[in-house]
Amino acid sequence: MNQHVATQPLKLVYFAWVRERVGLSDEIVSPPPGTETVAELVRWLKTRGEGYEIAFENEAIVRAAIDHTHAKPAASIAGAREIAFFPPMTGG
């Protein structure tokens, strides 16, 4: 694969206090080539501004989902259409 080809555009969605800290409910992003996992995506997002830095301050707390399924930090984002970030759930 040509490493200069940018990663395909990806929809990100944010919920609860992650949404408030980022300042957006959703956005389309093009992560740099080589961004292969959820953890790497988070690391890149944190370079995009103070809101992201604050939202992902404690990376162990923020949860992620890939295409509506819970995902761990090491999960591959290859082929993902929508990635969500949110706090631990408090429903029920």
Place this chain on the structure above:
Amino acid sequence: MTPIIRIQREDFDLGAEVAALARGNASIGAVVSFTGLCRDESGRLAALELEHYPGMAEAEIARVAAEAAARWPLAGLVAIHRFGLIRPGEQIVLVIAASSHRREAFEAADFLMDYLKTRAPFWKREHLADGTLGGWVQAKEDDDKAAERWS
């Protein structure tokens, strides 16, 4: 057995849901339900605001319901979760499990609630009685422990 899963703003009626489940299924001998209500936290709260992730909320509850159906011989399963502004005394969530005998229904309802709390993408925010906006409710470690008992 197809689980009934609904994510809705409107209230729900336990009696109507049980009647619908039992209608036309005479194999059901046990129905166990759990209803979660909004507390006022000793007068501190005016309401809870429930945010959810549309699409994933339904998908995740469906996965949990499928797990319950694989573990216990169930004749019916209902999970209804509301979103939006919910005031003290109002209903938030309903789980119903039906089976031929009571043990399976009790356990499946308990399982469904434990997993719904830790896996379904819902978040509660407090609206305070003094009219101000409170904080986001923090997840409880006890809820994670409760869910871990089933693994």
